[in-house]
């Protein structure tokens with residue numbers, strides 16, 4: 001049986017020694033920490049089966065430790081060490097998320113039971129995690145090959161660039177690389193580079209010090225800090241503005257960040273994974289993405305194949321998705337009529353696995369007697385969608401389709417204007433009506449694009465000449481689900 005590690009956090013040496021000795025007799029290997037910051041460091045270094053923490057520590061509280069573990073190492077159960085008879089403290093600890101508490105002086109039998117339960121708990125949580133690793137569904141040759149590659153790259157520390165069309169599962173792949181690697185017990189921090197306003201990017205990535213700019217009311221840690229010891233996943237990396245590309249390159253090279261307003265740099269140990277549905281190499285050729293950064297993040301390239309290149313995965317994917325939908329809704333899984341499956345097998349899925357999910361979710365809501373027929377899929381005969389997706393992939397950026405909503409200039413991207421319509425907008429004179437008319441035209445154009453792309457927002461945004469973030473903003477504003 002493999003050895004289990006426990007972490008004891010207490011500023012009293014006697015307690016640390018006593019617990020080390022006692023837990024050692026229960027076959028646990030014990031590390032100790034006397035402060036919150038030491039504990040943070042230990043936790044980043046290995047995966048613990050169990051953790052004990054005192055309530056009051058020189059630089060913080062046990063509650064902080066519990067919160068940290070719950071957020072970043074959820075598979076590790078924490079027990080609070082409390083003073084004998086201090087019921088309130090014990091209750092507070094449990095409320096804060098501790099799985100149990102031990103009172104001082106420590107009763108060895110109580111401790112033994114606690115350890116047994118904790119180890120069982122930790123095993124259960126771990127197997128839940130492993131189950132999450134098996135989320136990548138599909139037994140086709142390309143998927144099996146992808147799985148094998150993921151296994152290999154997970155062990156390395158090299159940056160990986162995950163390429164593939166929208167909805168193919170790039171984020172899922174990035175999560176697996178993290179979960180199967182040595183950083184699994186540290187955080188996986190996904191960040192959608194297209195969703196952060198350009199002017200906030202530096203602060204989001206590197207953090208800032210209080211007072212370093214208007215609105216910096218308190219110190220803030222950045223995403224690199226949040227991913228310390230773990231993995232930072234830069235999704236939609238092609239959306240990074242040039243000035244951030246330069247800064248990011250520096251951080252990757254120096255392995256250090258300097259929060260805005262800070263004097264000193266802070267060392268960061270973060271593995272970088274990145275992805276985009278765009279053709280990054282092509283963007284480099286076009287001068288829209290820095291070549292040096294491209295080489296840095298693209299040490300290993302992994303391609304996630306579109307669904308139409310692995311149609312044999314469709315039945316299994318659909319089956320598992322219907323089970324999940326039934327589980328969420330609390331009934332039996334819906335069944336696909338053979339003709340409906342046939343239609344799915346022949347469809348090109350421009351929005352890939354995400355689109356299949358959407359189609360099935362809608363079909364489950366529409367179908368009768370839990371049986372999904374062809375009509376419940378609401379698929380129009382043959383679309384050029386897939387051809388379009390593939391073309392974007394090859395020729396990024398695609399020529400913008402004539403659109404009634406032109407893309408706003410870069411500097412206005414943080415807060416897209418309510419509308420930026422052409423001269424043909426139906427203007428009706430009064431200011432109130434104008435706003436309503438603009439909204440109406442905007443809604444019509446968006447709905448048209450969404451329907452044409454089967455509600456694939458990324459593809460719809462592209463068709464409208466908007467970034468995904470701009471489209472999301474408008475959807476929210478117009479109250480479109």
Ligand SMILES: Nc1ncnc2c1ncn2[C@@H]1O[C@H](COP(=O)(O)OP(=O)(O)OP(=O)(O)O)[C@@H](O)[C@H]1O
Pocket residue numbers: 135136137138164165166167168169170171172173235276277317353354357458
């Ligand atoms: N092989 C797969 N098995 C199970 N689920 C999958 C698979 N591939 C994708 N999915 C699911 O499809 C959805 C889209 O996946 P994901 O967000 O990883 O795609 P993506 O390529 O990152 O998309 P985008 O480029 O739009 O960000 C998710 O709900 C994901 O769980």
